[in-house]
Amino acid sequence: MVTTEVQVQEEAIVNLKKSDFLANNRNKEQFFQLLTDKLSEANVLCKNTVADADTLIVETAIERASSGEKVIIVGEDVDLLVLLVARTPSSCSSVLFMESGKGNTATRVYDDIHHIPENIPNIKNRILLAHSVSGCDTTSAVYRKGKLASYRIFEKKQLDEIVNIFNDPESDQEIIFEAGC
DSSP states (O other): OOEEEEEOTTSOEEEEEHHHHHHSHHHHHHHHHHHHHHHHHTTOOOOOOSSOHHHHHHHHHHHHHHTTOOEEEEESOHHHHHHHHHHSOTTOOOEEEEEOOOTTOOOEEEOOGGGSSTTSTTHHHHHHHHHHHHOBTTBOOOTTOOHHHHHHHTTOGGGHHHHHHHHOTTOOHHHHHHHHO
16 A cells, blocks of 8 residues: 655644545645645746546647757656647757556656658658557557457548548538548
8 A cells, every 4th residue: 555645734644545645635725835836936847637638748748849959758658648649830840758667667758759660651740649549548449359459440541531630620520520430
């Protein structure tokens, strides 16, 4: 069992499992505010969002890398890597993604975002749709189909028209529905 010790202003120590502590929205808000304050005092750039944190993380990384900084995103969520592949401009090569290892799994660093995965042509245009079909934070996966099987579907050139429909913000809902079917 993992426990988290948090020292509050009254100098009391709270002994709880991390998941139990963060399940309480008030605890979570106060913890993030305290963390933001302390990091800001140390001149660390902090951005908070009530929306999708993954998108904010990736947009901030791309913005900083585009201004010439070397950026490393450390995470465990494949959504971060997918968003990086989809949204990082080809002119921006100074964004890296580090996936922390756990147990027998080694830490991996993806230093060439533009070639992940290498074996799927035109992946940049296809990856968001493929990821949503294979399951992500906001969608369910197709029953008994893993990510690799879902991505393999998008290797087929005849799906380019469908991918273009889903990627076009001007696409009509009826056309999107038909393409989805």
